[in-house]
Amino acid sequence: MSELATETWTEVCRKSQLSPGTGVCALVKGKQIAIFWEGISDQIFALSNYCPFGKVNMLSRGLIGDFKGELMVASPLYKQRFSLQTGQCLDDESVSIPTYQVKIEGDAIKIAA
Amino acid sequence: MERIIVVGNGMVGHHFIDQLIQQDKLGQVQVTTFSEESRLAYDRVQLSSYFSGKTADDLMMTSPEYYDEHGVQYFVNDKVIEVLPEEKIVVTASGRRESYDKLVLATGSYPFVPPIPRPEDKAAEENILVYRTIEDLEAMTKSGENSKVGVVVGGGLLGLEAAKALKDLGMETHVVEFAPRLMAVQVCDGGGAILRTKIEELGVKVHTEKNTKEIVAGENTRYRMNFADGSSLDTDMILFSAGIRPQDQLARETGLELGPRGGIVINNQCQTSNPDIYAIGECALWEGKIFGLVAPGYSMAKVTVDHIAGEQAKEFAGADMSTKLKLMGVDVASIGDAHANTEGALSYSLSDEARQVYKKVVTNAAGDRLLGAVLVGDADDYGNWLQLFLNDMPLPVAPEYLLVPSSEEGAAAAMGVDSLPDSAQICSCFDVTKGQICQAVRDGATTMGDIKATTGAATGCGGCSALAVQVMNAELENLGVEVSNDICEHFAHSRAELADIVRVKKIKTFEQLLSEHGKGHGCEICKPAVGSILATFWNDYVLKDDHISLQDTNDIFLGNMQKDGTYSVVPRIAGGEITPDKLIVLGEVAKEYDLYTKITGGQRVDLFGAQLHELPKIWSKLIDAGFETGHAYGKSLRTVKSCVGSTWCRYGVQDSVGMAILLENRYKGLRAPHKIKFGVSGCTRECAEAQSKDIGIIATEGGWGLYVCGNGGMRPRHADLFATDLDDVTLMRYIDRVLMFYVRTADRLQRTSVWLENLEGGVDYLKEVVIEDKLHICEELEQNMHHVVESYQCEWKSTVNDEKKLARFSQFINADEPDNNLQYVRERGQRRPATEEERIQTIEIVEAP
Ligand code: SRM
Ligand SMILES: Cc1cc2nc3c(=O)[nH]c(=O)nc-3n(C[C@H](O)[C@H](O)[C@H](O)COP(=O)(O)OP(=O)(O)OC[C@H]3O[C@@H](n4cnc5c(N)ncnc54)[C@H](O)[C@@H]3O)c2cc1C
Ligand code: SF4
Ligand code: FES
Numbered sequence: 001m002s003e004l005a006t007e008t009w010t011e012v013c014r015k016s017q018l019s020p021g022t023g024v025c026a027l028v029k030g031k032q033i034a035i036f037w038e039g040i041s042d043q044i045f046a047l048s049n050y051c052p053f054g055k056v057n058m059l060s061r062g063l064i065g066d067f068k069g070e071l072m073v074a075s076p077l078y079k080q081r082f083s084l085q086t087g088q089c090l091d092d093e094s095v096s097i098p099t100y101q102v103k104i105e106g107d108a109i110k111i112a113a
Numbered sequence: 114m115e116r117i118i119v120v121g122n123g124m125v126g127h128h129f130i131d132q133l134i135q136q137d138k139l140g141q142v143q144v145t146t147f148s149e150e151s152r153l154a155y156d157r158v159q160l161s162s163y164f165s166g167k168t169a170d171d172l173m174m175t176s177p178e179y180y181d182e183h184g185v186q187y188f189v190n191d192k193v194i195e196v197l198p199e200e201k202i203v204v205t206a207s208g209r210r211e212s213y214d215k216l217v218l219a220t221g222s223y224p225f226v227p228p229i230p231r232p233e234d235k236a237a238e239e240n241i242l243v244y245r246t247i248e249d250l251e252a253m254t255k256s257g258e259n260s261k262v263g264v265v266v267g268g269g270l271l272g273l274e275a276a277k278a279l280k281d282l283g284m285e286t287h288v289v290e291f292a293p294r295l296m297a298v299q300v301c302d303g304g305g306a307i308l309r310t311k312i313e314e315l316g317v318k319v320h321t322e323k324n325t326k327e328i329v330a331g332e333n334t335r336y337r338m339n340f341a342d343g344s345s346l347d348t349d350m351i352l353f354s355a356g357i358r359p360q361d362q363l364a365r366e367t368g369l370e371l372g373p374r375g376g377i378v379i380n381n382q383c384q385t386s387n388p389d390i391y392a393i394g395e396c397a398l399w400e401g402k403i404f405g406l407v408a409p410g411y412s413m414a415k416v417t418v419d420h421i422a423g424e425q426a427k428e429f430a431g432a433d434m435s436t437k438l439k440l441m442g443v444d445v446a447s448i449g450d451a452h453a454n455t456e457g458a459l460s461y462s463l464s465d466e467a468r469q470v471y472k473k474v475v476t477n478a479a480g481d482r483l484l485g486a487v488l489v490g491d492a493d494d495y496g497n498w499l500q501l502f503l504n505d506m507p508l509p510v511a512p513e514y515l516l517v518p519s520s521e522e523g524a525a526a527a528m529g530v531d532s533l534p535d536s537a538q539i540c541s542c543f544d545v546t547k548g549q550i551c552q553a554v555r556d557g558a559t560t561m562g563d564i565k566a567t568t569g570a571a572t573g574c575g576g577c578s579a580l581a582v583q584v585m586n587a588e589l590e591n592l593g594v595e596v597s598n599d600i601c602e603h604f605a606h607s608r609a610e611l612a613d614i615v616r617v618k619k620i621k622t623f624e625q626l627l628s629e630h631g632k633g634h635g636c637e638i639c640k641p642a643v644g645s646i647l648a649t650f651w652n653d654y655v656l657k658d659d660h661i662s663l664q665d666t667n668d669i670f671l672g673n674m675q676k677d678g679t680y681s682v683v684p685r686i687a688g689g690e691i692t693p694d695k696l697i698v699l700g701e702v703a704k705e706y707d708l709y710t711k712i713t714g715g716q717r718v719d720l721f722g723a724q725l726h727e728l729p730k731i732w733s734k735l736i737d738a739g740f741e742t743g744h745a746y747g748k749s750l751r752t753v754k755s756c757v758g759s760t761w762c763r764y765g766v767q768d769s770v771g772m773a774i775l776l777e778n779r780y781k782g783l784r785a786p787h788k789i790k791f792g793v794s795g796c797t798r799e800c801a802e803a804q805s806k807d808i809g810i811i812a813t814e815g816g817w818g819l820y821v822c823g824n825g826g827m828r829p830r831h832a833d834l835f836a837t838d839l840d841d842v843t844l845m846r847y848i849d850r851v852l853m854f855y856v857r858t859a860d861r862l863q864r865t866s867v868w869l870e871n872l873e874g875g876v877d878y879l880k881e882v883v884i885e886d887k888l889h890i891c892e893e894l895e896q897n898m899h900h901v902v903e904s905y906q907c908e909w910k911s912t913v914n915d916e917k918k919l920a921r922f923s924q925f926i927n928a929d930e931p932d933n934n935l936q937y938v939r940e941r942g943q944r945r946p947a948t949e950e951e952r953i954q955t956i957e958i959v960e961a962p
Binding site: 012020025032035038050056061063068069071074076079 | 602603624633634635636637639640641658661662663664665666667669670674676677678920921924925926927928930932934949
């Protein structure tokens, strides 16, 4: 997840637009990126919005929580869980999805993609 | 290969064959069975449930397929009329001749009809009946259709069951008994008196000490029964239930030894006077006794299987005739020597006329062993007392304290299952001991489902299930296994416990519940479950900031997500009734947004393919036209299916559409552990399929019949009849209570059908809670429901009026574009998602230069 030279920070939205415990989707350079605000630990995560199982762009609409301490999102269609930290699928070792770096400046949420 | 012929395919004959199958002995023997009846074995014990909604098919205990699969030969409608013991051949009414090596007579018994002078014509054949077979039930139903009054002759166990059946058929019902009290065999005077009061309260008229002299044609009714004391009774239908007689005619003609008053004499191996012929079940006479219950017959079947297989056979050693039943909703139980006939026996009794409960215990002279007991009105002590009796255990307290368990001394009488010996029989239907249940647990069983599958316990009458659960849990505990029904890793509580915590501590948010009673961050299991519980009790707007993160995607966007990530739109169409104008609006909206349109299985219209940003616009239009959300996405009330009912239908007896709309509007906001569906039919033809719904209502002349806990779907279940002849207000009151009790106590994602099947005590217990208010919670349940009804809001209406909430309804937070991944093709004039193949083709076309 190192920041590559070609990646630049894009402001996608304001934190005040979000609700804790939920996700939204942002369009960054043609990529659909799901952004989650985990309320209890007050962290923001960004990962691909595309669910490789359902083959649909909708992970941002999944429920988040933890599985044995690992923060995760559960896909809305068939309920596979993905780590918010690493994008690793927790139900199928062979699958993982891209994650993106996030930084918060004031109220602005910025993504490197 | 040895050939076995089983004469009679009743409960015991079938059990014998099934034992051979279960014990894998069919490789060694060839089995043939004959039945005089038109179908294979069915559950005679549950016969009365036919009148509360069970069908002949529901009662079947086996099937032609099952017998075929295991190579069992069977002939129905073919009575065995002759046995040639020398040649070892049986001859049947149809002329079939089959040879045997071993013959098993399982011919059962027949109802005794006293030789009373009576009309002997076709009408008498149709209206003077007995109660033993499915054909008898059909005849009763038919006669019931044109009879107003029915009399049951015989006030024993079966007679009272039959009386219940007549009551269910809507007749004015009388019971005529020769003895001075009801159930003379099982209960004593004190118990009989309370039983009588209770049964009369239910509207059945009881006439004791009546000896019927003759049956003659009646004046205003079909018949008049004249009694020896000069009195008489007018009736349209007469049902004899005056005892049973062993069916021993074939044995008699074969020359087998019979008892002086009938019955085929057998030894401890169940052999008759001819060692190659066995007799089992109600036709057999052992030590001068006939056993009129199914469990002893099953034991005989087992003994016979062992003996024929030449195994170290268990001997038949008699059977305990203790019984516990619910007769017309009244608990009645009798154990051992109920009449204190044993020499020196002492009896203690308690007759509580206020609670209408009668209890009696019979002990030995020393007062430290239980010899017998009678319970009427409240039989909760039956299980414990039976164990004290069967295992000859020292009484834990002085006998008089057994009668008053609410006292401190009495409390000590509730013994733990640990004190039972391993040999204690827990399930008498299938002769399962405590030791066998414990062994099953040691072999890995952890649920009642496992116990049922491995030992058969609790799969018969079900009377032992509470005790079996206790034995299982105690053994699990002994093994150090934690019995966990925790909802997930974040809460060490079941859903029902969480519901109690939320309700009692008035917890309003998930965060509060998690911090006070859970750990971690929650997950996709506990969040929606708690969301549902909070909604049940407080009924806030589900998208309120506190709750929004709890909702599954369907609830969060108030629509069901489809395979391509778009949503469906299902407005409520209560009862399936819709005006042409509203129908036109649905068409217009669907056309404008190019939504795929389909009539659902729930009598309404589903519009598919709406994108996130389109949902609020679509719903605004629908709301303006007077529609509301249909909660197709929620674990909540879906539809109340109706038939057109008395408004148009020539058979309808009540306004089923009106009732369906009323109910749908009443319960539409209720969040529950799973979805809930209703059906309301305007007459017994049942066009709304109410008996396959969670709550089913069928109109009758006298009001509404309420059925509960049916299910379609993956594992269909017929709903149970719960109450009859209800007026509108009582109907709703019962539904309020049933549903609230369900939402409080069910597990996550448990439909009412599964909930009921797991509810200890089953539908009878549910009736006690809801109708008799056994737990004293009915008022509270009604208040809870009242709150839900009063605080209803259409979630879509609240959402389209809230700017901030509307912001969520777009594919991107930072761009005004749709999802570019969506692709459609047209089929039969409508739009549908492109299949994967079709997508690849489209992409190729796009990319080709
Ligand atoms: C649309 C509809 C099929 C249709 O085209 O007719 C339908 C569609 C779905 N059904 Fe159904 N069921 C529909 C009538 C039924 C019926 C018939 C009925 O209600 O009379 C049944 C059997 C009756 C019953 O529930 O007892 C039925 C039994 C199920 C089940 C199995 C439930 C069970 O207890 O076994 C599921 C799965 C579940 O809920 O876990 C299910 C689940 C679903 C889901 C939610 C599957 C899913 O998760 O995506 C479908 C969502 C469709 C949508 O987006 O709205 N659907 N489903 C029907 C909508 C009725 C309505 O107006 O609300
Ligand atoms: C309404 C009702 C309620 C009951 N409730 C209970 C209860 O709660 N608990 C309990 O333990 N018991 C109960 N019983 C009793 C229980 O049903 C019987 O004990 C049980 O059915 C006996 O089984 P069986 O196989 O011996 O006889 P059956 O089930 O009567 O089977 C005998 C079969 O053999 C057939 N047959 C007879 N002669 C011939 C022949 N020559 N050729 C071919 N076929 C022949 C008959 O037609 C019949 O089908 C109840 C009975 C009734 C009627
Ligand atoms: S039956 Fe299956 S495929 Fe058809 S609507 Fe119901 S859930 Fe969907
Ligand atoms: S005692 Fe009847 S099922 Fe166990």
